[in-house]
Amino acid sequence: MAVKKLSKDKVGEALKELSKFRLVAPARSDDVVIFKEISDPAEAYLDYGNSTVPPKKMVFPQTETLFRFMVGDPELKEKNVEEEGTTVIFGIRPCDARAMSIVDKLFAWDYDDPYYQKRRALTTLVGMACTEPPSVNCFCTSVGGSPFSKEGLDILLTDMGDYYAVQALTEKGENLQKTLSSQLEDGGDEKKVEEMARAAEGKIKRSIKTDGIPEKIPTLWDSDVWKKVSASCLGCGTCTFLCPTCHCFDIQDEVEELGEGRRARMWDSCMFSEYTLHASGHNPRPSRKERTRNRISHKYSYYPNKFDDIACVGCGRCINLCPVNIDILDILEQVVEA
Amino acid sequence: MSSNNGNPYIPYRVNILDAWYEAPGDRCIKTFKVTFDDEKIWDTWSHRPGQCAMVGTPGIGESMFCISSSPTEKGYLRFSIMKTGKNTSALHELEKDDSFYIRGPLGNTFPVDDWKGKNIVTIGGGIGQAPLRPIIQWVRDNRADYGELELIYGARTSADHCFKAEFEEIGQSGECGLHLSVDVEEEEWPHFVGFVPTLLMDVAPKPDNAIAVTCGPPIMIKFVLENLEKLGFKPEQVYTTLENRMKCGIGKCGRCNVGNLYVCKDGPVFSYATLKNIPEAFA
Numbered sequence: 033m034a035v036k037k038l039s040k041d042k043v044g045e046a047l048k049e050l051s052k053f054r055l056v057a058p059a060r061s062d063d064v065v066i067f068k069e070i071s072d073p074a075e076a077y078l079d080y081g082n083s084t085v086p087p088k089k090m091v092f093p094q095t096e097t098l099f100r101f102m103v104g105d106p107e108l109k110e111k112n113v114e115e116e117g118t119t120v121i122f123g124i125r126p127c128d129a130r131a132m133s134i135v136d137k138l139f140a141w142d143y144d145d146p147y148y149q150k151r152r153a154l155t156t157l158v159g160m161a162c163t164e165p166p167s168v169n170c171f172c173t174s175v176g177g178s179p180f181s182k183e184g185l186d187i188l189l190t191d192m193g194d195y196y197a198v199q200a201l202t203e204k205g206e207n208l209q210k211t212l213s214s215q216l217e218d219g220g221d222e223k224k225v226e227e228m229a230r231a232a233e234g235k236i237k238r239s240i241k242t243d244g245i246p247e248k249i250p251t252l253w254d255s256d257v258w259k260k261v262s263a264s265c266l267g268c269g270t271c272t273f274l275c276p277t278c279h280c281f282d283i284q285d286e287v288e289e290l291g292e293g294r295r296a297r298m299w300d301s302c303m304f305s306e307y308t309l310h311a312s313g314h315n316p317r318p319s320r321k322e323r324t325r326n327r328i329s330h331k332y333s334y335y336p337n338k339f340d341d342i343a344c345v346g347c348g349r350c351i352n353l354c355p356v357n358i359d360i361l362d363i364l365e366q367v368v369e370a
Numbered sequence: 371m372s373s374n375n376g377n378p379y380i381p382y383r384v385n386i387l388d389a390w391y392e393a394p395g396d397r398c399i400k401t402f403k404v405t406f407d408d409e410k411i412w413d414t415w416s417h418r419p420g421q422c423a424m425v426g427t428p429g430i431g432e433s434m435f436c437i438s439s440s441p442t443e444k445g446y447l448r449f450s451i452m453k454t455g456k457n458t459s460a461l462h463e464l465e466k467d468d469s470f471y472i473r474g475p476l477g478n479t480f481p482v483d484d485w486k487g488k489n490i491v492t493i494g495g496g497i498g499q500a501p502l503r504p505i506i507q508w509v510r511d512n513r514a515d516y517g518e519l520e521l522i523y524g525a526r527t528s529a530d531h532c533f534k535a536e537f538e539e540i541g542q543s544g545e546c547g548l549h550l551s552v553d554v555e556e557e558e559w560p561h562f563v564g565f566v567p568t569l570l571m572d573v574a575p576k577p578d579n580a581i582a583v584t585c586g587p588p589i590m591i592k593f594v595l596e597n598l599e600k601l602g603f604k605p606e607q608v609y610t611t612l613e614n615r616m617k618c619g620i621g622k623c624g625r626c627n628v629g630n631l632y633v634c635k636d637g638p639v640f641s642y643a644t645l646k647n648i649p650e651a652f653a
Contacts, residue, residue, distance in 0.1 A: 098379045101428040106383050106407065106469070108428065110375070142635065143378045143620040250629065253649045280624030283617040287429045295379075295428055300623070307625050308615050311433070311455030314588075316614065316628075316653040326627075334630035 035220030036198040036209065038189070043196070046215040047073035047122065050208075053156075054119040056090050058083050067121065078123055081166030082347060086128045086276035087121050091151045092135070095298040098147065098283070103291035113150040120208065123160045123189070126181040127172045127345040131276030132157070133184035137339040138279055156204045159185040161225075163232055169348030171238040171361060177345050179236065180229035190225045197225045240364045242332070242342060248367060249333035253325075257370040261363045262324035264356045269301035271350035271358070272327065277343045280307070302327050328363055378620050381424065381432070381471035383407035387446055389466055392532040393525070399497055399532055400462050401438070401450040407469060416475070417441055419482055419504035420611065420639040423474030424619045425449055430460045434616045434634065437475065438500040440507035447472075450500040450532060476619045477638050480583065480609060482508055489517035491575045493594050495566045495586025496525045499532050501611045501638070502585055510545070520575050524551035524566040528559055549573045567593035570601075577602040583609045592652065595642055605643035612637050612651060628653070 038046060047055065047070075057076040059068050065080045067087035097111045136152065139145040162170070162179035172178060182188055186205035190197040197220040200206045209216065252258070272278040282300040287293035300307055303324075308317045317323050335343035344360070351359045374380035384404035392399040406412060417437055426432030433455075439448035453462045464470060482505065490509055492502040509516045521540065525531045531550070541548045551562035551569040562569045566586060575582065582603050584594045591610055598608050614626035614633045621635035629648040631637065645651040 099428075103429045108380060110377060110380055138622060141621055143622070144376070145620075145622055146377050147379075279622070281617065281622070283432075283623070285429050285431050291429075293429050297617075297623075300617075300625070302624060310613075310615055311458070316650065322653070329629075330624075330627070334627065337630050 034218065035222040035225065036200075036216040036218060037192075037220045038196040038198050038212070038216055040194055040196070042215045043076075043078070044073040046212050047076055049212055049215065050120050050122065054117050055122060056087065056119060057122040067124070076122065078160065080123075082125050082128075082162075082349075084349070084353070085274060086131065086347070086349065087124055088128070088131065088135070088276050090119060090121055091132060091155055092148055092279060092299075095296055096147060097294045097296050100292070100294045103287060103293060111147065113147050114154070116151065117154065119151075119155045120158060121155060122158045124157050124185075125162060125166065125347070126159050126179065126183070126185065126188070127170075127177055127347045128276045129157045129159050129184035130172075130177050130181050131184075131345045131347075134277055134335075134339070134341045134343060134345070135279050136184075137341070138335075141339075156186045156208050157184060158187045158189060158205075158208065161188055161190040161229070161232070163191055163228055165232075165235050165237065167348045167352055168237055169351040169359075169361075170236050170346060171240060171348065172346035173233055173236045174239045174242060175342045175344050175346045178229070179232035180225075190228060192221065192224065195220075197221065199225070238348075238361055240361050241368070242364075245364060245367060246333045246336045246342070248370075249329050252367060252370055255370050257366050258321045258325040261328075261358070261366055262320045265303070265320045265324060265358060266356055267303050267305070267320050267323070268355060269303045270353050270355065271360075272301040272303055273299060274349040274353055276345060276347060276349075277331070282307075302330070324363075328360070328367070332364065332367075378473065379618070381426075381428075381473045382411055383469050383471050384447070385469050386464060386466050389464065392450060392534070393497075393530045395530075397452050397454060398462070399450055399452045401448060401532075402461070402464070402470075403439075403446045403448050404470075404472075405446050412445075417447075418475075418479035419508045420478065420480040420501060421475040422477045422619070422634075422638060423447075423449070423472040424476065424616070425451070425461065425470065425472050426457050427460060427470050431457045432471070432473070433457045434476070434613070434619055436501040436504075436611065436638065438503045440504040440511065442508055442511035448503075450497065450503075452497045473619060477634055478636065480505055480639050485581050486515045487517060487579070489520070489575075489578075489580040491520040491522065491580060491582045493522045493566060493570055493582060493584040493586075493598075495523070495590040496530060497532060498584075498586030498590070499523055500585075502583060503533060503536075505583060506540075510540075513545075517579065519546035520549070520573065521546060522549045522551075522566065522570055522573055522575075524553065524562070524564075524569055526553045527556060528552050547573070565593070566590050567597045570594055570597050574601060577604070577607060581607055581609065585611050588652065598642075605646055606641055608642035609639060610642065610645070611639050612645075
């Protein structure tokens with residue numbers, strides 16, 4: 033499909049048009065950028081690097097109701113995800129979109145997860161190519177991605193200076209493009225987009241050779257490497273909460289006044305001791321050593337073993353935001369050397 | 371994969387037909403015999419020995435338990451539950467005619483079809499007999515399909531023995547070998563005194579054309595596996611079940627993995643041939 037143009041002075045108008053859906057875009061919140069539902073196009077902040085928190089919560093909310101109940105009443109009221117309506121995530125980075133297509137596999141594995149899948153089906157992803165790496169710790173090209181990756185996206189936008197090149201990639205993307213027919217023009221420069229994509233790949237500073245890592249990790253079960261790489265870990269869970277592919281969750285029941293309640297699921301972290309704590313008091317992963325080993329093994333060995341994808345998209349958030357500067361690439365280097 | 375409207379997170383309500391204590395004490399064990407509140411669910415429900423269900427009550431929570439009845443027992447499911455934490459304490463409050471909720475059947479199954487024509491030895495300890503009970507019942511109800519059945523079971527004291535009446539009935543019928551033990555001596559105990567792995571060596575079942583299935587406390591399993599090897603059982607002839615903290619029960623929430631296998635979905639049943647290569651299995 034031909035590449036269209038969205039002139040920068042028409043972006044506001046386009047966002048206005050898209051706000052008939054649940055429109056999610058990067059926006060400033062205190063001193064960080066997050067993805068949030070916006071109603072005013074002026075709230076969108078498109079000259080951002082990458083958001084501090086990935087937009088995964090738009091398809092996998094930090095806390096979501098599974099069903100509601102009244103204590104003593106046999107009827108359970110299933111949460112209707114459809115009533116949330118159609119969502120457009122505008123300006124998602126290619127790595128974060130790719131993360132969704134990786135996590136899709138888990139939520140479709142044998143048992144369909146209706147909450148995730150319904151929300152995902154109702155969501156259109158409009159990506160923003162990374163013409164410059166958003167972070168010094170970006171390493172998407174090492175784990176199967178790229179700054180212009182189309183995987184998981186419905187539309188890819190590329191900042192061409194005075195306009196965005198618009199490429200519809202899926203049927204959902206084409207439909208959205210039709211919605212914006214008054215704002216889009218013909219004549220996007222496809223050749224230049226391709227040149228920029230190649231140039232952008234060369235600007236990624238950090239890398240790791242992942243060949244052999246999935247096979248190597250299980251051989252290091254008793255290795256000292258895990259103690260070494262987890263020694264400074266505080267167990268805060270930031271690396272997992274800010275990871276676009278981390279999908280672990282807890283399920284909790286909440287009972288409010290008058291016996292009204294809900295069963296909800298919420299993000300959980302494999303870096304917490306309670307994550308694996310048995311009711312008996314036994315904990316199969318008693319220290320940060322075992323938890324770090326599981327986190328790295330899950331991303332770089334178990335997940336690719338099961339689903340053919342490394343469960344890491346190289347966004348660099350866990351490196352940028354770890355309070356004690358633990359660096360996943362450094363861990364992987366040590367795995368390779370061990 | 372029978373779940374409400376295809377949503378595996380929505381549990382079924384079950385009504386308690388009968389409930390009784392198996393073992394006393396702070397960590398007492400209670401068995402619940404239940405049927406679905408909506409009887410139509412029986413039309414689509416189908417489980418196999420070894421499978422599990424998430425059991426609990428909205429407002430309190432849910433945890434994973436094996437279904438301790440065999441599918442050959444029609445019209446009810448059984449769960450035998452040790453009082454350990456918040457959810458199990460709440461379940462223990464329930465009596466006949468009360469209700470709770472289950473999601474399932476979940477997990478894989480003992481390959482009982484592949485075991486046809488073989489001798490079966492079960493080696494259980496304490497509440498670990500619960501996942502073995504459906505195998506025993508299955509074999510008893512399909513007697514012609516299997517060879518000899520040998521039951522080895524022990525608990526701390528005779529009072530701690532689960533399924534006492536059934537063991538007694540099996541013992542009197544003489545339909546299979548029955549070997550019971552208690553950990554420490556007590557008056558008028560006519561059977562073996564000592565730990566289950568020692569009882570296993572005393573019974574010394576033959577590995578030829580046999581399958582051994584064991585479940586119990588981790589320390590018991592460890593020595594039973596070692597002793598089975600000494601008796602000549604090959605890893606692929608030995609099965610056990612694992613347990614871990616679980617939330618979803620369907621391979622999504624992450625926590626129950628041992629290595630790259632999810633206990634909730636790839637398990638709970640594993641052959642020792644599989645587990646031997648997974649160091650985390652015995653963590």
